[in-house]
Amino acid sequence: MQKYMDRWTVGIDFGATKTVLTYKAPGEEDIIDWNHPSHPSIIPIPSSIAYGDNGAQAWGHDIGTDMPAHRFTKLLLDDLRAFDPADQRRIKAMVGARSLDLPPGTNCTIVVGHYLRQLRQTFEEAMRVQWHLPCLPPFDWWFTLPVNWSFEAEINMRTAVEAAGFYERPVDTVHFLSEAEAAMAFVASHQPGIQQVGETVMVSDNGGHRHLSWLMGVGPLAVRQLTMVTGIMGGGIAIDLNLYDYLVKNIRMPIPRVDTVIRAKKQFIDPEMPIFVGNAINRIVEIIVQSITAQLIQVGERKLPPICILVLVGGLSRSCYIRDRITQHIQQLDHEIETIVGKDPILAVGRGATLRGVAGITPQVYDSLHHYALAVPTRGADNDQAYASSRHPVITPGRRYVSGQRGSFVAEMRFDERDVVRLGVLRWTDEPGAGWIAEFTCDLSEINLSYLNCSRTRGVTIYRLDIQVQWEIVVTIRRALRWVVRAHGIEVARKIHPIEGLRPVQD
Structure with a gap:
């Protein structure tokens, strides 16, 4: 067990709807995707927290169906303005009344800090039991940050991480990197040789809250962001809202719950999916393509090397239908661009964060x-x-x-x-x-x-x-x-x- 007392690397991708934690234990060859001990077969973990009357907290998978959960708390760090009041009301009706809300007497950094503390403590205890550790080893924690966050949002996230206790032990270190860097680290590791020095790679992050696109330049030791981010304030949630509107208007469901919407959305893997599901998805696909097209325009305007690869990450990229639609559009714009999707794109950024920490690249x-x-x-x-x-x-x-x-x-x-x-x-x-x-x-x-x-x-x-x-x-x-x-x-x-x-x- 002594080898397991060396430094561990842990990557955390705290998302709007789901959180991914991956780690690399000393002496182990592979990056390990961590799942909550109470739900070992389910990855990732819901980014939700609930509070009982006595102040007790439940988080992730442990939130009971009778407990009102606070969801989308990440958006409160920066992006609540992304949803107008009408959208907020629809989200609350669809997902739960306390979505996008905070308990009285708290703020966004406190609530996110509570969630991250629960995540940290549960993970540490699970590692102690699983690996039979006499005490906790030193951890290098790597957190991802959205590339288009405001400076205030980054400060809020850092404050929440500190409130969650990640800085409490002097032997631990805490690092932050952009989701762009993490995504590129994942692709470089799982498909070595796909990126050549001097090439331009486009990353398309299709998450639960929004779609973002940006360009990365491949250097001899690292990658760097070349262009400003383009995107939309929408993604999986935007599709859910479109389906919500359809179910309310046409099927006359008074309060369609999220499970009903999800069941409808799952049909997008079926070639015979209902037209209304396809329409809800196609609206988002069209806007994603517009964002990607804007990046292609920047290549010409800034005289950058041609884009060779489009990397798709994020939970929405799991949909075969969405991947095929995006690939078809890209081929029409530039048939030489190759579309790359990881084995499980929802885990790509979290795995990339751990890989970036393990790589030990010389600091810039x-x-x-x-x-x-x-x-x-x-x-x-x-x-x-x-x-x-x-x-x-x-x-x-x-x-x-x-x-x-x-x-x-x-x-x-x-x-x-x-x-x-x-x-x-x-x-x-x-x-x-x-x-x-x-x-x-x-x-x-x-x-x-x-x-x-x-x-x-x-x-x-x-x-x-x-x-x-x-x-x-x-x-x-x-x-x-x-x-x-x-x-x-x-x-x-x-x-x-x-x-x-x-x-x-x-x-």
Whole structure:
């Protein structure tokens, strides 16, 4: 059992409707798809959570039919605006009244954090039992992020992951990568040689919530995204809503439940499927093709290498009918593009996340066009209302950085007890052009000011407080700086914000 105490790699694809967790145990050859112990034959796991009257939580497969489940919580991190109020009402009627809702007194990061904590704890306990582990080994956790998420959504997801306890053990590491990178890692592993250096590959992610398309360039060591994402706010859910409308209007079901809709949708694998099912699907296929066509146009406009492969991933890509329709359209547009579908496309991104972690690819190195520094307030002895500040450099042009790189420093902060204490992030290219690009407020409510060194000037008390500042460079879909500020062991500020001018170094 000693070999199983080495590092494990775990990939998690938290989806709008389903969640996939895959892992690689030390000494094992294959990536393993994990399924919930109570439903060992069913993969993936529903992305749902329910709360009992006493605060007890049920999640995934364990939610009983009599328990109102909170579904589509991932959408609340960023995408609730994707559904207009009418669509939200239809989804609630079809799936459940608490879909797209949160319990009172919570927010999206709390609820998603509860779900991910249940996922983590259940997985860890299952591994301990299945592999007869005396204690938990160190884990490298790899989470996927949608390529078109806003910066705020990425922050929300990171906050939920932290709330779920993935950072609690110092021996564990947490990583984030785009769903695009994960999909490409999966294809490269399962069909080696299909991607050649210098080629352009299109990825079409047809999920439960939406369809997205983008282009990836194949480099000698890694792939990179070449174009902006095109797509629609729809996918499997959009098909369900189309079927819902038909069942209500033509079959006069007062409240068609999701199982009725799913039974109708399953007929899309039948060549003799009802016309209304085909119509519901064809509307989405047509929009998917429009999105793919937009990517083909970008190839010509940007003079990129021709697309050689179209990779289909996501749960909707399991449909033979949808795959055939997309392939037919692509062949009409460009007969040299080969369509590739994994063995089980709904698992592709989750497996790719684990593969990316196992590969141990050398981290991308970056340099910066700009200087970045933290400005710490230092009220002067003359008690001027305008703050002076000390400048603490963090990023400097000419140096090399990698995602996850961290640093720390100690600074003295001087302030008046009446002040709102703010720290500022500075950016500049050449002196004296330093600009204040972000700020965050320090919450000193838990700091006992009576224990601080202070001085009395013109009837005003100026306090001195040493703060410990930790910073981290974060590169996933975007580039960002994360800050955590502590004083007397108490966290007084936390901030993450985007940065510009961080460029990959081409060796």
